[in-house]
Amino acid sequence: MIQGTSSGAGKSLLTLALCRILTNMGYDVVPFKSQNMSLNSAPSIEGGEISRAQYLQALACRKKPSVRFNPILLKPEGGMRSQVVFMGRPIGSVSAKDYMLSRKEELFSKAMKVLDELLKNHDIVVIEGAGSPVEINLKDYDIANMRVARHAGAGVILVADIDRGGSFASIVGTMELLSREERELVMGFIFNRFRGDASLLKPGFEYLERRYGKRVLGVIPYTEHRIPEEDSLAEFPKVKGDLHIQIIRLPHISNFTDFEPLHWANGVDYVTRAEEIKGDLIIIPGSKNTVGDLLWMRENGIEDAILEAHREGAFVVGICGGFQMLGESILDNVESKRGRVGGLGVLRAKTVFERTKRTNHLRARILWRPLGGTVVEGYEIRMGRSTSERAFSVIHEINGARAFEYEGAVGERAFGTYLHGIFHNLGFTERFLNMLRVEKGLEPVSAGGWSIEGEIERFAGIVEMSIDVDFILRMLEPG
Secondary structure (H helix, E strand, O other): OEEEOOOOOOHHHHHHHHHHHHHHOOOOEEEEOOEEEOOOEEEOOOOOEEEHHHHHHHHHOOOOOOHHHOOEEEEEEEOOEEEEEEOOEEEEEEEHHHHHHHHHHHHHHHHHHHHHHHHHHOOEEEEEOOOOOOOOOOHHHOOOOHHHHHHHOOOEEEEEEHHHOOHHHHHHHHHHHOOHHHHHHEEEEEEEEEOOOHHHHHHHHHHHHHHHOOEEEEEEEOOOOOOOOOOOOOOOOEOOOOOOEEEEOOOOEEOHHHHHHHHHHOOOEEEOOHHHOOOOEEEEOEEOOHHHHHHHHHHOOHHHHHHHHHHOOOEEEEEOHHHHHHOOEEEEOOOOOOEEEEOOOOOOEEEEEEEEEEEEEEEEEEOOHHHOOOEEEEEEEEEEEEEEOOOOEEEEEEOOEEEEEEEOEEEOOEEEEOOEOHHHOHHHHHHHHHHHHHHOOOOOOOOOOOOHHHHHHHHHHHHHHHEOHHHHHHHHOOO
16 A cells, blocks of 8 residues: 655555556556545546546556546535545535545445455555545544555555655654554655655665664656646646647636646646736636536636637637536536526537536547547546537547547637547647647647557656565565
């Protein structure tokens, strides 16, 4: 099990790397995280929702992403409430307090039965913890860290982000706040994102071994990579590239990993104020509260600013909830229960929210004339059904099965689509960006020959050279 001294220590990526390293060694490996809180979700093979992190970890294991790898997913809705997704399906919306006092124990028990099945049916389960295992106010309610390790009898690797500073203190503080029984489960420590000469860390390593009898199992160098991370855009960059690509940072923004390829190829500028809006390309992303975020844009003048920029020649794109906002109307008696609400009217599309959520892998052919015929892959996680006069694409494959279904909408210098991950189709992205670059008198660019498989393999190779995999495997041997 991988636990961290804090959120963002690198647990998800280290788990992913170990999944690939052990899979490459011939073991039957699967990932597991009992509970994850994230608005970056992805569809599972069963058609349910799981965290994006466990989705990628499954790919690292060369397994189909399954709801069993992330039984409990919490999706923040604002106002201290979260939607609870269990085994891929929404089961309600609760406050943090009510969840801790009423639902956690029941769901933890069910999640551990899922973990028991994974342990029985696979050689190795690489478990990811959540946040810190020793938050004093939460420890009694924690169902994602040491309680899981005790249940599984898992050896725990504690990882600290040395790039942030204070990593030795964070490890010592974590170890001191663990119970004696919990400390016994810790097999060693890993320092992540180190820049410099690792030999300079030796006195600290010796101190940890003397104090706790635990080894430092490796130092992972600071590594640039293109593996989507749940928190990778948490700081929401403001980069003005040759093309000024602006993304509206909605209060309930979701699936912001959609835009990482735009960041790599050009740079993106997240905006929250009307006076900032002046981009060549303006994107409204997905949202966990579509109507609420639409009204937020309206109240803050952002809607008017987008419409003004569009009239002056900006290209406007909406993804999922953003597509719904760009349409003429939304009838929502499900999510916000506000009834009919007018949209921006950039696209001739109308949306009706339904109680059944669609979570599917999709393959589609673009109908929009400038990029017509381009085949793209993505996924949908949505409750709305939209109709439009001019579809953006035609879906010809859903979860591997043949299909025929129009989706999205096209307008004047605008399109909307339900296809999350469309910009991860680098051929599409390159052609789209170059179309805008030519209009601006800029030279064409290449989006680069990137693939998630290649990035996983490359990153795992760096981690494998940086940690003591043999020691980890010896510690996992029975007895």
